[in-house]
Amino acid sequence: MLSDETKQFVPYVRAEDDYPQITFKAVILGILLSAILAGANAYLGLKVGMTVSASIPAAVISMAVLRLFKESNILENNIVQTAASAGESLAAGVIFTLPALILLRYWSDFPFLDTMAIAMFGGVLGVLFTIPLRRALIIEKKLKFPEGVATGEVLKAGTEGGKGIKYIGLAGIAAALYKLGQTGLKIFSGSVSGSVTTGRSIFGMGTELSVALLGVGYIVGLNIAVLVFAGGLISWLFGIPLYMAFTDPAELSQVVGNMSGYDAALEVWSQKIRYMGVGAMVVGGIWALISLAKPLKDGIVSSWEAVQKARSGNSADIPRTERDMPINYVLWGILGLGIPIFIVFTQVIDMAHLPVSSGLYWTTMSIGAVFSLVAGFLFASVAGYMAGLVGSSNNPISGVTIATILATSLILLALLGTQIDFSVDTERAQAAAAAAIVVGAMVACAAAIAGDNMQDLKAGQLVGATPYKQQIMQIVGVVSAALVIAPILSLLFNAYGLGGVLPREGMSSSEMLSAPQATLMQSVAEGVFARNLEWNMIWIGAVIAVAIIILDKVLEAKDFEFRTPVLAVAVGIYLPLELTVPIFIGGVLAWYVGRKVVNRAKNEGADPEEAKTNAERKGLLFSSGLITGEALIGIVLAIPFAIQESTDALRLVPESFAPYADWLGALAGVFFIIWLYKVAVRK
Structure with a gap:
């Protein structure tokens, strides 16, 4: 039964007013935008390890x-927007995992059919998994879904004659030109960094001069931006210096080699410290599952009740705005997808790469398919819950993926270890690690789409949409993005290189896409089979996560507005600090803008809440333009880079211009901060 509060909720379009929704022009536009935004976010995610709704x-x-x-x-x-946003989310699930097969040297490029199938089946699973969760998380649990609410408000503003396209257009053009000057023309530097050495310890500090990350921070707000930055400080202010101070000099030399300064600190983080993030992610994922147990049960019960009403002829009692895809269709769809998923596993991990006995091979593939369905459902639930807490932009999909890959790797180690000595058979160890990555990719795509689907359904609730029609269009968006994601990834890989792997000689590593999540996935899978995973760091991260969870419960008991969701901190622990700095600046800016407009409204006798809402809306739109412009130009630049086989294809200035480029880049970054502020506070 619906709660009294739900019955009193009045959407923008009433349930009895059923306007056309799935029209021909809407479907075509949704398909096109899904494909375009999948490409834009694939670039952004491979560069910085985060995507934005x-x-x-x-x-x-x-x-x-x-x-x-x-x-x-x-x-x-x-x-x-429901179909289009699926492209961004599916890109996240794919780029956080499948590039790891390149880093493992298991793939030399992104094969179209295999990449498409993994993305498509995982994405459709994500849609199906979240259908029984809509009532539990959106209606009964009353989670915030910040970006879903923002999307609903933008849609309302557009209907009422809002000028949101102006803000996105101006910001997008400016960000694209700035990115062209950074990555293409080399006039602006992309980052600045430095370090201080005290004894054997190095304290590194730097920042990306990225307006997209500034926009990310503004959208997620101060609370999450502070937590992500705090995670970075845990690694860079404490983890790296302490490790370098107390590690045996000979062992430390094996890690950093001849490096010094910021490069040495970065190497210590890459090889050692970031594994604390793995431990924090695993604990955070388990905690989220525990928190989700009751609403998950309630959602399934509510869905079955709706099916029973339909069978008894009482479906008319269910308002249009509460009708989901029937749960029996959902269950049959999930079970039916198990067969093509099993076939995909056998195509990607064939017996030639994993030469074990026939019985063990087919058992392994079957367990992989079943585990994909079970873990996919559990972690899609976690992702939907986290989207309600912190939004899908900051939804740490990589955390649940790490947990999946770690669990899968341990299962495969126990199974295949009966016939393979992974300590000496590196080729089979590589294939086993690849199998774990494929399972992780399926789960990651499901979880990414689940978070996005819940956010879109929240926006739909606010405007008065029909849930099952949104769920249909979410699947349309998944299929559209899956068809283009392989060519886009191949283009980016051949233009820039990924995570330390350059497709040909003579390429510059300075413009290489770092693919931080995929690199982490590769390290976790390889580390399990090589038995050299940094378990000490993982346990330290797990202890830190427990402490953060306890702190969050204390803050909740004291009714503090500021909270500490553990997965947000874990994201910062394993991201390079320079990526968290602009996010932090964006969050602080959003807080300052809110404070400024509220005080001004009070002094002028205006409504403070209305003033704050207007400022938030303008800032959100402008930030979205910054993100979209930078990401899209990254895709466009990949074309000349791939043709010329060099990221210097458009360079206008010599390498000796670099010191000036640092200053110009920093000044341009300050200009964008001021511009965003001025736009948000303007009356």
Whole structure:
């Protein structure tokens, strides 16, 4: 039964007013935007290890395009953003995992059919898994879903004549030009860094001069931005210096070699400290599952009740705005996908790469397929829950993926270890690690889509959409993105290189896409089979996570507004500090803007909440433009880079210009901070 609060909720479009939603023009536009945004976020995620929800820019673009037609409505725009945002989310699941097969040297490029199938089946699973969760998380649990709410507000503003496209357009063009000057023309530096050495310890500090990350920080707000930055400080202010101070000099020399300064600190983080993030992610994922047990049960019960009503002819009692895809269709769909998933595993990990007995091989593939379904459901639930807490942009999909890969690797080690000595048979160890990555990729795609789906359903609830129609369009968006993701990844790999792997000689490593999550996945899988995983660091990270969970419960008991969701801190622990700095600046800026406009409204006798809401909306739109512009130009630049086989294809200045490029880049970064502030506080 629906709660009293739910019955009193009145969406923007009432349940009895069923406007056209899945129209021909909406489907075509949704397909196109899904493909484009998948490419843009694939670039952003491979560069910095984070993606940002595409729902807001997709909603604004949809409003701008559909306004050209004689008839369009808010529900049609919502359907477009539902399909389009699936592209961004699916890209996250793919780029956090499948590049690890390149890093393992198991793949030399991204094969179209294999990449498409993993992305498509995992994404569709994510949609199906979250259908029984809609009532539990959106209605009964009353989670915030910050980006879903923001998307709903943007859609309302567009219907009411808002000028959101202006903010996104200006910010997007400026960010694209800035990125062109950074990566293409080399006029602006992409980052600045430095270090201080005290004894044997190195304290590194740096920042990416990325306006996309500035926008990320502004969107997620001060609380999450502080936590991500705090995670970075745990690694860089404490972890790295303490490790270097207390580690045997000979062992430390094996890690850093001849490196010094910031490069040495970065190497220590890469090989040792970031594994604390693994431990924190595993504990955080388990905690999220425990927290989700009751709403998960409630969601399934509610869904079965809806099916029983439909069978008894009482479905008319269910409002249009509460109708999901029938749960029996969902269950049959999940079970049916088990067969093609099993076939994909046998194609990617064939017996030639994993030469064990026939019985053991087929047992391994079967366990991989079943584990994908079980872990996919559990972690899709976690992802949906986390999207409600912190939004899908900051949803740490990599955390649940790490837990999946770690568990899968340990299972495969126990199974295959009966016939393979992984300590000497490195080729089979590589294949076993690849098998764990494929399972992780399937789960990651499901979890990424689950978080996005819940966010879109929240936006749909606010505007009065029909849930099952959104769920259909989410699947359309998944299929569209899956069809283009392999060529995009191949283009990026051949243009920039990934995570230390360059496709040909003579390429510059300075512009290489770091693929931080995929690198971490590779290290975890390889470390299990090589029996050299940094378990001490993992346990330290787990202890830190427990402490953060305890702190969060204390803050909750004292009714503090500031909270400490553990997975947000874990993200910062394993990201390079320079990536967390602009996120932190963006979060602080969002807080300062809110404080500024509220005080001004009070002094002028205006409504403080209305002033804050208007400022948040303008800042969100402008930040979304910064993210979209930088990400899209990264895709465009990949084309000349791939053709010329060099990231210097468009260079205008010599390498000796680098000191000036640092200053110009820093000044441009400050300009964007001031501009974002001015836009947000403007009356």
